[in-house]
Amino acid sequence: xxxxxxxxxxxxxxxxAGIRVLNDxxxxxxxxxxxxxxxxxxxxxxxxxxxxxxxxRVVTIxxxxxxxxxxxxxxxxxxxxxxxxxIQRFFDGVERFTPQLVSWNGGGFDLPVLHxxxxxxxxxxxxxxxxxxxxxxxxxxFKWNNYISRYHTRHLDLMDVLALxxxxxxxxxxxxxxxxxxxxxxxxDGGAVWQAWQEGRIAEIRDYCETDVVNTYLxxxxxxxxxxxxxxxxxxxxxxxxxxxxxxxxxxxxxRFLAAWSAA
Numbered sequence: 694x695x696x697x698x699x700x701x702x703x704x705x706x707x708x709x710a711g712i713r714v715l716n717d718x719x720x721x722x723x724x725x726x727x728x729x730x731x732x733x734x735x736x737x738x739x740x741x742x743x744x745x746x747x748x749x750r751v752v753t754i755x756x757x758x759x760x761x762x763x764x765x766x767x768x769x770x771x772x773x774x775x776x777x778x779x780i781q782r783f784f785d786g787v788e789r790f791t792p793q794l795v796s797w798n799g800g801g802f803d804l805p806v807l808h809x810x811x812x813x814x815x816x817x818x819x820x821x822x823x824x825x826x827x828x829x830x831x832x833x834x835f836k837w838n839n840y841i842s843r844y845h846t847r848h849l850d851l852m853d854v855l856a857l858x859x860x861x862x863x864x865x866x867x868x869x870x871x872x873x874x875x876x877x878x879x880x881x882d883g884g885a886v887w888q889a890w891q892e893g894r895i896a897e898i899r900d901y902c903e904t905d906v907v908n909t910y911l912x913x914x915x916x917x918x919x920x921x922x923x924x925x926x927x928x929x930x931x932x933x934x935x936x937x938x939x940x941x942x943x944x945x946x947x948x949r950f951l952a953a954w955s956a957a
Contacts, residue, residue, distance in 0.1 A: 697760040699792035700910045701783070703803045704883070704902045705749035706890045707731055712748060725891060746802070747809040751776050752890065754783050754807075755902035757910040758792070759931075764938045766907060770899045777814035780807055784818035787840070791820060793847065794840060797866045797909045800850040851913060870908040873915055876953035879904050879946065900946035907950065911935065 707728040712718070718727055732742040753770040769779040784807075787794070796803055811818065825836025840848045843858070856862035871877040881889065881901040889898050911932065918928040936954070939947050 695759075695761040697758060697790045697792040698795060698910075698913070699786065699790070700757040700795040700906045700913060701799065701803065702755050702796065702902050702905045702909065703751055703806060704753040704755075704886050704898050705751055705806060706887050707744055708748045708750040711750075715748075728887065746805045747813075749806045749810070751779055751806060751810050752886075752895070753899050753902045754779055755899065755906045756783075756786075757903075757906040759910070759934075760790075764934050766903050766938070766942070768899045768903055770902075771895060776810060777816065780811045780814060781816045783807070784811065784816060784821055787818065788820040793849065795849045795851065795909065795913050797905075797912075798850065798852045798863075799848065800843060800853050804848070849913075851909065851916060855916070866905070866908060866912070870912055871957065873912065874954075874957045875908055875911045876904065876950050876957060877908060879949055879953060900944065904946055904950050907935065907939070 709724045709727045712727050712731045713720075713722075716730065718730065722730070731744055731748065735742055735744060753768055755766070755768045755770075757764070757766050769782050771779070774782065786792070821840050823832055823835040824839050824841060825833055835847075838845045838847050843853070852863055852866070855864065867877040867882075879901070881897065886898055886901075889895075914923065914928060914931050914935075917923045918925070923931065936951070939951055
């Protein structure tokens, strides 16, 4: 029986409400001004606008899921759900399917953000946090392969593994995807999300995140080919499943993705 594979990626914006609380800022400051205040603080101390993980508010989690029956792409996203609901639904999926999680820098960014933000909202995720001492029937298996330990594979952080856990060897997903003949990032990157959010382009953020998880899944398939989990015929068949699925999906971002893939 095929273990479901769940590739995930998150998009975040500054937690304006949290920044106000921590810095006792006056209520007449706009969200833009509050975020700029936080960015300036970070620049002064770290030389970067990148905010701490716990001040990253989750607005989208996009997923590419492959199980025995199908490949599908979906998002848990505002405005259809708030941050608490988005994160809880993601961990509910882990609870239900116990999938193979796959990410690109998920161990360095996505999962720590989900830990902090989930805890702030009272999210429950017992299966995800099982380290082999839980009440599940197969809990002991998690002692040797769980989602939390860096060198276990129930969560596979492709960036981390391919670099052999050496930050100096990390490669950008966009570069690697394009070198493999895949589309890479289209129209946006993580640094543009806050501006897009302020302009009300929430759907565009979601679309960008969805194309990112498909890029990640295609790179994952190439990794599975390299490590001997897929032979050439099986790999080609899996890539065809992805392309066929995307061709049936509505959305301009999929048309652009397929066009870029064909051009590559």
